[in-house]
Amino acid sequence: MSAPELPTRLRIDPASDHDEADVIIVGGGAAGMAAAIRLLAAGRRVTMITKGTLGDGSTAWAQGGMAAVTAPTDSLTDHLADTLVAGAGLCEPDQVAELVAAAPSAINRMITLGAVFDRDTEDRLALGLEGGHHRRRIVHAGGDASGAEVARALAAALTTGERTSELLTVIVGTAVDVITDDTGSVRGLWLIDTDGEVVQLLADAVVLATGGIGQAWTTTSNPTTATGDGPGIALRAGAVIRDPEFVQFHPTVLAVPSAHRRAGDRGVLISEAVRGEGARLVDRRGNLIMEGRHPLADLAPRDVVASAIHADLLASGEDHVFLDGVGLGADVWHRHFPTILSLCRERGVDPVSEPIPIRPAEHYFCGGVLATLDGITTVPGLYAIGEVASTGVQGANRLASNSLTEAFVAGDRLGVLLSVPTAEQDAKITVTAAALRYQTGLDHDQQPIDPVRRGSLIAADQRPAVTEAITRGAGVLRSGDGLLELQRSLAGLRDTDRPASAADVETTNLATIGALVATAALARTESRGCHRRSDHDRPLPQWQRHSHLVLDRSGRLVGTGQSEAVAA
Structure with missing residues (x-):
């Protein structure tokens, strides 16, 4: 049984309005806000698309905090080692080393931006201990309200900047698809606003900071906004999705x-x-x-x-x-x-x-859009940061409290990268994107770059069937039979040719997540990290490699070839 056929572009009515910006950021969590703060400081025009208020997402719900080496009894080496062990052989050690090295400075920058973290009786940062860590290194706020404090501080810093009112536009709505030219380069984004109207936004850079995919399961710790929009948009733009089986x-x-x-x-x-x-x-x-x-x-x-x-x-x-x-x-x-x-x-x-x-319960997507820690993806002009991105830091299983740290570090780095466009910077981004494509074995012909594409959607009333099928087939413990049944269920969903509503877009993206997870999990005949199969219950050396998937022109998920993770 092959994976279900997916839309390569969503059908929408012509735009009733349009606008322009230098950078579009989809998502208003820690990653998106960190990037926007840097961009606004450099005088760049930024449009942020959220489904609610700034900071209203997974960031605000994070209880643990930000993992970083700040105590003399801890070391970068120990933090690196704990992350690699949790990642079960699929972390990229160089990316983890970059994050670990940047984490202490990230804490200091958060404090500079106004975050108030918990202190001990000697006014040192109070440090927590969480699963997988061998040292106390979790910086937290309000005991268990760390994410809420990070979101508050970033939103305050973002909205009180000197030039915020003239440079920042915040739109509440649902992102649909990127706009690309005939070379596949990103030139903007389509979205549906709260009135149901389609809006065309033009920009040279689109940043996906959409967070997680938890609403694809019936029980999740994620907010209602976590409907897998980022991976869906990226996949339809021709980007590579890496390791989606690791949920x-x-x-x-x-x-x-x-x-x-x-x-x-x-x-x-x-x-x-x-x-x-x-x-x-x-x-x-x-x-x-x-x-x-x-x-x-x-x-x-x-x-x-x-x-x-x-x-x-x-x-x-x-x-x-x-x-x-x-x-x-x-x-x-x-x-x-x-x-x-x-x-x-x-x-x-x-x-x-x-x-x-x-x-x-479903909590975090360890896979995602293939990207560097600077947010560069395989598609020119498209960037991914935070949970939506697969940078090599999380591997096959995320170490507790590394996610909030990564979201801030990646957002901050991307904001710096895009702050001052130069020919040298453009060349670096182009070379990096090409290197990513080469590493995955991606053939340019596999990317659906034809601007006239299939546009069917999964109707919104099919959403319960989507989430129930994913929950049954791709839970904590999977099996080949269960994953095949998931694929059959997704293939049997009813399409609609009507122009997209926001609810249709979300349902289609949730079904896309199910197809990604099922396809990669079925192929990976082992148990590793947070991918567990009852019919293949041990990790196997030959599977210490990444999964890479793209959409072909017909809407089928195809592998670009698997690459080995870098040995620690």
Whole structure:
């Protein structure tokens, strides 16, 4: 069974309006805002497209914080080593080394931009410990409200700049597709605004900072805006998607008691920092789940913990296990985890006096649009930063709290890169993009660059069928049969030829995510990192390589050839 046929361009009505900018940024999280701050400071005209307010996305929900070496007892070497171990052989060590080296300066720049991080009694940065880390190196704010503080500080810095009012335009809407010329270079973007009107935006650079893909699953820690728009747009523009099979499931998301479940309620993530302070994972009888399963026990990497919990649930027939943090005491809960405490109590669970019912839920996309840490992709004029990008930092499984750090560092670096356009800079970007294409074995003919393309969509009313099929076939544990059934389900979805609505665009992008994950996961006949298969339950040396997918002209996903990850 081959992968379902996907649209290579979405059908839209002619634009009712148009505008121009130097740079278009799709997304208003940490990555997008960090880039915009640099660009505005350099006098560049920036248009940001968001689905809500600036900072209203996954950034604001991040509980753990930003991983960086700031303590004398820690080292860049240790941070690098922890990241590579978590990445299960698919990190690019040079990219990880760049991030780790840039992380301490990123913390300082965040402080300069106005972020207020937690301090200890000697006014040093208070550092947390999370899964996969062997040292305390997580810089946090408000105990468990780190992302909210990062989002607040960046939004304030962005909107209070001297030239913000004349240089920055923020549009609430849904990005549809990039506009390309007959060479495949990006020249702008189509979007649908809140009135349902199509708008044409012209620019020399389009930056995808769209965040995650969590809404493709029925249970996720992601916000409702995380509908996989970035990978969908990039794929239809001819970009390479790398390692889409690696979808991280956070092991500890609150299993809300039935009496307190609300339609559309997001998953309540219970940060790994809670386990860092001593909470333990237990089954209904109080048995320790992680005992003897990993040297770090409850602080093992997320893929290990999620897999262990999933196995426990399969064996017991239960739909949740427990995180027992009663022993932490009320003071620790109120000081370190006030947000989690409040969210749990709102849903009928009091962590101070009872174990928290939890189960794994989709959390983070470790794959994404192939890009450098500067955001350069395989398509001229198209850039990707943050969770939507696959830079080689996350590998087959993300190390806790590296994501917020990467989002800020990548956004900041891209903002610098695009601040002062020069012939030398353009040449560097062109060479880098060509090198990426060469490394993946990408044949130019594989890119759908014909401006007249297929334009069918998946109708919005098919969305429940899409998410249910993806949840069944591509959860914590996959199988060949389940992935084939996922492909069959996606291939059987009803197309619509009507002009796109925002809801149709989102549903089509979610189906595209399902096709990407199913195609790559079916091909990877091993278990590695957060890709786990019941019918191929061990990592294999021959699979220590990346998956690369593009769309051909007919709308079929094709591999460009797999390249080996760089050995650590």
